[in-house]
Amino acid sequence: MKNVKRYFAIGLFNLFFGFLLTSCNKADGYYDFQNQENLFPGNTIAYFESKPEVYDSLMHVLAFFPELKNQLSTDSLTVFAPTNASFRSAISNFNLIRKSQKKQPLYINDLNKLQLDTLLSKYIVKGVVTTESMLFVDGLFVNTLNYQQPMHAQRVKQEASGLVDGGLVTVYYSDTKGSNFTTYWTRSATQAVNIKTQNGVVHILANGHEFGFGEFLTRFNL
Numbered sequence: 001m002k003n004v005k006r007y008f009a010i011g012l013f014n015l016f017f018g019f020l021l022t023s024c025n026k027a028d029g030y031y032d033f034q035n036q037e038n039l040f041p042g043n044t045i046a047y048f049e050s051k052p053e054v055y056d057s058l059m060h061v062l063a064f065f066p067e068l069k070n071q072l073s074t075d076s077l078t079v080f081a082p083t084n085a086s087f088r089s090a091i092s093n094f095n096l097i098r099k100s101q102k103k104q105p106l107y108i109n110d111l112n113k114l115q116l117d118t119l120l121s122k123y124i125v126k127g128v129v130t131t132e133s134m135l136f137v138d139g140l141f142v143n144t145l146n147y148q149q150p151m152h153a154q155r156v157k158q159e160a161s162g163l164v165d166g167g168l169v170t171v172y173y174s175d176t177k178g179s180n181f182t183t184y185w186t187r188s189a190t191q192a193v194n195i196k197t198q199n200g201v202v203h204i205l206a207n208g209h210e211f212g213f214g215e216f217l218t219r220f221n222l
Contacts (some may be wrong), residue, residue, distance in 0.1 A: 057087035
């Protein structure tokens with residue numbers, strides 16, 4: 001009888017210890033949570049081509065600029081990538097305004113290529129800029145590959161399970177409009193960051209971002 005009680009007590013202790021160990025691991029998991037960086041086994045253009053459901057519109061625009069497309073295949077560049085939804089939003093809102101003005105709708109093939117190149121360049125930065133490069137308190141000022149347009153990237157780590165700095169990493173990417181005052185900036189959040197390709201890195205902008213940082217209408221509605 002004593003042996004039975006002894007084995008029963010040992011069993012309860014092991015069960016309780018196992019529960020504590022599992023609980024600690026879960027707690028540690030929350031503390032140690034980090035956004036996992038992805039690695040794509042190809043260049044940046046190959047990455048975009050591998051996801052037509054996300055980047056068909058971007059690839060369509062890049063086809064107008066073969067030199068830039070080639071750079072994205074070979075050079076060390078960072079892309080804050082607009083999705084198909086970003087282009088659809090810009091075109092849709094643009095044509096609603098044109099309809100109210102009794103103008104014919106325009107689509108990507110109809111747009112002024114110089115203006116389109118200027119807008120596209122806002123999304124491409126020279127060098128590899130990961131979230132680790134944005135750890136400054138005020139974020140990181142960057143210039144675009146072409147036209148040297150001033151942009152700004154700021155890493156923000158969301159809270160998780162009540163723990164400060166314990167959640168997913170988001171980047172706010174902003175067109176500064178040439179101003180030091182943030183009230184004049186146009187900002188977009190990311191939905192994924194640090195997707196590394198063989199020659200660069202891609203941060204995916206949120207689907208709610210409208211391509212052009214608020215300049216689509218003014219540049220094309222002539």
